[in-house]
Amino acid sequence: xxxxxxxxxxxxxxxxxxxxxxxxxxxxxxxxxxxxxxxxxxxxxxxxxxxxxxxxxxxxxxxxxxxxxxxxxxxxxxxxxxxxxxxxxxxxxxxxxxxxxxxxxxxxxxxxxxxxxxxxxxxxxxxxxxxxxxxxxxxxxxxxxxxxxxxxxxxxxxxxxxxxxxxxxxxxxxxxxxxxxxxxxxxxxxxxxxxxxxxxxxxxxxxxxxxxxxxxxxxxxxxxxxxxxxxxxxxxxxxxxxxxxxxxxxxxxxxxxxxxxxxxxxxxxxxxxxxxxxxxxxxxxxxxxxxx
Amino acid sequence: xxxxxxxxxxxxxxxxxxxxxxxxxxxxxxxxxxxxxxxxxxxxxxxxxxxxxxxxxxxxxxxxxxxxxxxxxxxxxxxxxxxxxxxxxxxxxxxxxxxxxxxxxxxxxxxxxxxxxxxxxxxxxxxxxxxxxxxxxxxxxxxxxxxxxxxxxxxxxxxxxxxxxxxxxxxxxxxxxxxxxxxxxxxxxxxxxxxxxxxxxxxxxxxxxxxxxxxxxxxxxxxxxxxxxxxxxxxxxxxxxxxxxxxxxxxxxxxxxxxxxxxxxxxxxxxxxxxxxxxxxxxxxxxxxxxxxxxxxxxxxxxxxxxxxxxxxxxxxxxxxxxxxxxxxxxxxxxxxxxxxxxxxxxxxxxxxxxxxxxxxxxxxxxxxxxxx
Numbered sequence: 166x167x168x169x170x171x172x173x174x175x176x177x178x179x180x181x182x183x184x185x186x187x188x189x190x191x192x193x194x195x196x197x198x199x200x201x202x203x204x205x206x207x208x209x210x211x212x213x214x215x216x217x218x219x220x221x222x223x224x225x226x227x228x229x230x231x232x233x234x235x236x237x238x239x240x241x242x243x244x245x246x247x248x249x250x251x252x253x254x255x256x257x258x259x260x261x262x263x264x265x266x267x268x269x270x271x272x273x274x275x276x277x278x279x280x281x282x283x284x285x286x287x288x289x290x291x292x293x294x295x296x297x298x299x300x301x302x303x304x305x306x307x308x309x310x311x312x313x314x315x316x317x318x319x320x321x322x323x324x325x326x327x328x329x330x331x332x333x334x335x336x337x338x339x340x341x342x343x344x345x346x347x348x349x350x351x352x353x354x355x356x357x358x359x360x361x362x363x364x365x366x367x368x369x370x371x372x373x374x375x376x377x378x379x380x381x382x383x384x385x386x387x388x389x390x391x392x393x394x395x396x397x398x399x400x401x402x403x404x405x406x407x408x409x410x411x412x413x414x415x416x417x418x419x420x421x422x423x424x425x426x427x428x429x430x431x432x433x434x435x436x437x438x439x440x441x442x443x444x445x446x447x448x449x450x451x452x453x454x455x456x457x
Numbered sequence: 458x459x460x461x462x463x464x465x466x467x468x469x470x471x472x473x474x475x476x477x478x479x480x481x482x483x484x485x486x487x488x489x490x491x492x493x494x495x496x497x498x499x500x501x502x503x504x505x506x507x508x509x510x511x512x513x514x515x516x517x518x519x520x521x522x523x524x525x526x527x528x529x530x531x532x533x534x535x536x537x538x539x540x541x542x543x544x545x546x547x548x549x550x551x552x553x554x555x556x557x558x559x560x561x562x563x564x565x566x567x568x569x570x571x572x573x574x575x576x577x578x579x580x581x582x583x584x585x586x587x588x589x590x591x592x593x594x595x596x597x598x599x600x601x602x603x604x605x606x607x608x609x610x611x612x613x614x615x616x617x618x619x620x621x622x623x624x625x626x627x628x629x630x631x632x633x634x635x636x637x638x639x640x641x642x643x644x645x646x647x648x649x650x651x652x653x654x655x656x657x658x659x660x661x662x663x664x665x666x667x668x669x670x671x672x673x674x675x676x677x678x679x680x681x682x683x684x685x686x687x688x689x690x691x692x693x694x695x696x697x698x699x700x701x702x703x704x705x706x707x708x709x710x711x712x713x714x715x716x717x718x719x720x721x722x723x724x725x726x727x728x729x730x731x732x733x734x735x736x737x738x739x740x741x742x743x744x745x746x747x748x749x750x751x752x753x754x755x756x757x758x759x760x761x762x763x764x765x766x767x768x769x770x771x772x773x774x775x776x777x778x779x780x781x782x783x784x785x786x787x788x789x790x791x792x793x794x795x796x797x798x799x800x801x802x803x804x805x806x807x808x809x810x811x812x813x814x815x816x817x818x819x820x821x822x823x824x825x826x827x828x829x830x
Binding site for chain 2: 345348351352355356357361366369370
C-alpha cells in the first residue's frame, strides 16, 4: 500500500513538472503579444523605431493613448477613436439587450408552451448559428435599404439582433428545457398568466444563462467587423472599423505606439465583461449538467 | 346525502392517436378521499391533470361541485394541487410561495399575511416562512407544498404522488399527517399513487387503473376482499394474493378443485360456498386466489369462518418476520405464501397442515381473468 502510493507520487512529480513546463511555454506564448502591446503603447514613437519591441519603455508617456482616444486622424477629421467607441456602445447595448430578451422569450415558448412543430422551428433557428456572415450580406443590405435603415446605428442593431437570435434562443431553450414543468403547472393553478409566469418564475432563476447570453452577444457584436464595414456609413462606424482605418491609413509615419493604444482600447470592453462576469460564464455553461 | 363534489363521466383522452384514458366513470362524495392507483403508465397522473385543467380532455364530462369545468382555466376550477416534485418556486421564500396565488389575485397584503400565518401554524412551518426552498429538507418542502394548496381553501385537493420522493420512514409519517389533515379539514381529496399501501390506508374510495381503463372502483375493503379481476387481486395487498392455477373436478356430487404439485399427489379442496357459482360457470380450468392471511396453520385459522379446509403441503422455505412467519409451498406450479403465527412449528423440507379459509377465497377465469366467484 505504502510503496505503491510512493510510486504514484514519484511518477506524479515528473509528469507534473512536464505539465507545468508546457503550461509555462503556452503562458509566455499567449501573454507575449499583450506585453508587446502594453509596453509599446507607453513609449514615444522614436523609442519603438530604435527597434527593440520587447524592451520596457525608457521614457514613460501617455501621449499615444491620448492621441488614439481623442486626436488621431481616423477619416477626414482628427477625432480619435472616441466617437466610434460611442457608436459601438450605442450598437452593442441595445443589440445585446434585445437579442437576449427575445431569445429568452423564444426559449420559454419553445419549452413551456410547445406547439406542434416547435422542434422544427427550433431547428430552423439553430440553422442561423451555422450561416456564415458573408452569405447574409447582400440580402441584409437589401432589407436595410427597404427599411430605410441603411448606414444607421439602428440598422446595425437590427442586423446583430437578427443574427444573434439563433444563439440566444439556443441558450435559453436548453436552459429552460431543464426547468421543471411542474413549476409552470403550479403557477397556472395559482392563476399566473403567460408573462407573469415568465417574469415571476422563470426569469428570476435565469441568472447564469443571462450572463452567458450577454457575454456571448457582447463579445461577438463588439468584435464584429464585417457587418460594421458593410452596413455602416461614416457617422455610424463601430470601433473595430475605426481601428482598422487608424492602423491602415496610408499617409504619414506609422505611429505604432498610437496603434497599440487604440487596439487595447478596442479590446478593453470585452475584457472588462469577461473579468466581471467570467465566473458566471463557466457556471452557466455547466448549468443543467449536474442535477440540483 | 352529501353532494358529490367530483363526478367524472365517460372521460376519454387521446395523445395523438393513442387513447390514454378509455371512458372513465368515477364519483366521489363531499369530504371523500379518492385514491387513483395503478402501475406507471396506467393514466392515473393524466387523469389527475385533466381534473386540474392542465390537460384538455377529448370527450366526456368533469363536474366539480356540480359544475362542468371543461374549458375552465386551472385557476378557476376551485382546486389546489400538490405535485410530486413539490414544485416550489425556487426564487421565492416559503411565505411568498404560499402567498403567490393570492398575490396574483390581488388580495391585499394584510389579508395575505393573515392567511399565510394561519396555514403555517396548521402545518407547523411558521419558523420556516422566511427560508428559500433550497434551504428546506424534503419533508419540510412537502409541508410547504401542502401549505400552498391549503391556503386556497379549494373544493377539491389534488395530490400527485406527493410522498414518492421521501425516504421510507418520513413517507409513513407524512401519510399519517395527510390522513389527519383530511379528517380535520373534511375537504375532498383526489390522490394519485402507485403504492397500494398508501391507497389502502388513506382512501375512502379506490379506483384501480390499468392501461387507461378503470379496473375497479370501490371502498378499500371491497377492492381488497372482492377484487373484480386478476389484475386488481394481484396489485392490491402485500405480500400479494396467491393466484394458483387449478382444474375443476365435477365428477363427484360437489365440484372440487385440483392443484398440481411437484413430487406429490395433487392437492384437492372442496369449494365451500362457491361450489354453485363455479358449477354454473362450467369452467374446467380456474385461477384460485387466496390471500396469505387466509392460508395459515390450523391453530391460527379464523374460528368464525364457515368453510375451513385443511391440506397437507410441503414447506419449501420458512421466513420468520417477527410478528408472523411466512411459509412458502408450491401449488399449481406457483410459489404460494402462507402466513402463519410467529411460533408455528414448520421446518423447510417437511410437510405441514395448512388451513384454507374458503370464505376469503376468490376464483377467476384463466383466459378473461375476470372474477367467477
